[in-house]
Amino acid sequence: MKDNPFSLWVYLSQSPLLWLTVTLLVYATTDAVSLATRRHPLANPVLHAMWIIGAFLLATGTSYTTYFAGAQFVHFLLGPATVALAVPLYENRRRVVSSIVPMLVALVAGSVTAVVSAALLAEFAGLPRDVVLSLAPKSVTAGVAMGIAESLHADPSLAAVAVILTGIMGAIIVTPLMNRTGVTDFRARGFAAGLAAHGIGTARAFQVDEIAGVFSGIAMSLNALLTSFLVPLVVTLLVR
């Protein structure tokens, strides 16, 4: 067994086990740092795990397909985790039912703002039409945004990139922005995070406060519904 160490690497780097382990190890580290900084917005564990793993893949010349063969086991759990949001939703049902009207008002205002501002800012920046259409659904979960982009003959992979970027930015900005604008209510703070920054915002909200997390999950779900109706409408009205 006096093999060339390189052949060991070639063997391991093709196995899903290595990339699953790397994903968990890097996230465990970035999450520990996040905890040590008392969940400072800039120490967002998702953001730092992303670029560290990305850099590692680039440095070792590993393709995303090879990486995903291992990471898919983690990715798969997104579905069950979304279903699991029903449990805290149910446990906090009284607070949810009592704020149903403010939620619906904020949903309409926020969803329209997200879609219209993304489309208009992209228009003003002089971006081509297919890019504008791919950016418009950026506040909803990747699956829905890609579906919307596809139905408008825009670029689904650009839509997915816009979704992830928005989620990361939203998760970082939400705490300082809500502090600055004087939004102290955790229901409102969480609802904003989930509406503007979908699941990544919801993961952040649950780190900060359970009530914020519950409202973030509701906002994420309702906005997926509203945005899929809103984007085609806004596009016909605003985009040339």
Add this chain to the structure above:
Amino acid sequence: MISALLVLLVCELAGNALHQMLGLPVPGPVIGMSILAAALAFRKGGASSRSPITGSLERTAETLIRHMGLLFVPAGVGLIAEVGVLRSEWLPIAAGLIGSTLLSLAVTGLVMHWSIRRRASRRSPDTVHDLERG
């Protein structure tokens, strides 16, 4: 834990099936979440019933949600692989996304905050006053 995972998977599967069959614009897991919430609310014995399944479901759900950030990492790494789609327009795209994210966060948070306060003050002005002081 097996029974809890089974409950979650069955709800997700049912959600995906409904999404596909009815062509709903909401993703399957979100429909699955609504199914599970309805099942919890209307289960036999009412909201107060405590079965072993409920306890295990609570623990499993709590674990999954507490580590939800981890679950976005594989897709997030894909962003780095796909960053080429931003082409030469990456700067206006990034600027537009930042602007729109700031606006939608602020509008949603403020509208909800005001709306909660308005309703509370209409119900009983004294309570709100106390809440604000406290």
